[in-house]
Amino acid sequence: MRSLTPRLREKTAPFFMRTIKLIIQYDGTNYCGWQEQTNGPSIQETVELALAKILGQRVRVQSSGRTDAGVHAVAMPAVFRTESTIPLKAFVDGVNCHLPDDIAIQSAVEVPTGFRAIGGARSKTYRYTIYNAPVRSPLNRRTSWHVREQLDLQAMQQAAAYFVGEHDFAAFRGANCSAVTSRRRIDAVQINQSGPLITIDVTGGGFLKYMVRIMAGTLVDVGRGRFAPEHVAGLLAEPDRQRGGVTAPPQGLSLLQVIYPG
Incomplete structure (x- = not known):
């Protein structure tokens, strides 16, 4: 057999x-x-x-x-x-x-089999880069936003501090954002300058559609003198997209790092 x-x-x-x-x-x-x-x-x-x-x-x-x-x-x-x-x-x-x-x-x-790329991250860091000079830079055109007016870096840093913590970021979301809630946690916002390049590094638990770009656009409006730094606190306390800053163009934004538990 x-x-x-x-x-x-x-x-x-x-x-x-x-x-x-x-x-x-x-x-x-x-x-x-x-x-x-x-x-x-x-x-x-x-x-x-x-x-x-x-x-x-x-x-x-x-x-x-x-x-x-x-x-x-x-x-x-x-x-x-x-x-x-x-x-x-x-x-x-x-x-x-x-x-x-x-x-x-x-x-x-x-x-491990159960690892989740989306939804399992502890934090993400995005960098927005601004080329702040009167004349545009061909070498930086694909990775930065060219802003001609001289920006007030100190005012931008003061405004950035208001973002830290858990807030309602409804004033900093795109019109077609499908997120169920607009509450998000921001761990740090760091603004640095090296020559004409200004970088805005934003670390948080998660982000709404266009959120970092609108944050960057609002900070640039603060740097231009359009808004006082305290205007950011007002947008978080009483969210209104119409009172927020511009949406910064996409080429200045880069995903830097994603951290997972363990």
Whole structure:
């Protein structure tokens, strides 16, 4: 009588899936944002197609959040699941061979199955960069907002301090933001200047659509003398988008870092 052992082993063999976390850096100038859309190329779609060249099949890559059209990332975490046993190095060197010059995988690590890129982050840090000079800079045009008027850095720093803490940021959200609540926690806002470059680093637990760009635009309006620093406190106490500052253009914004518990 033929043994059934080999067939039973094959049928009951454990199903193994790896969860891989990538750190992706990109210049978002030529893309419609992170999320795949029908109106142009996205970072997500481009990365997934490059991964498919290595894996032989399309996998879904989930990031820690969405960046808008024209926004950049120094270190965007993103995860996917695969049955492939290829070494982690292939997810860096191999995938980068199939990516355009404005996107690159910086690292790949294996994480526990339950790891969540989105919703599981402890904090995120965004940087908004302003080129503050009378004459525009061709070399900085893709990564900064050119503001010609001299800005009052001290007034901007005073205004930035009001953002820290948990507040209702309804005055700092885009009109089409779908978030259920506009309350958010901001841990730190740091403003520094090096020559003509002014950077605004914002760290918090989460952000509304266009939130950092509207915060940056409002701080620039403070620096221009349009608002007093205390105006920010008023917008947080009595939210009104119409009384807020401009929405800063996307090219000055970059995702710097995402921190996860542990």
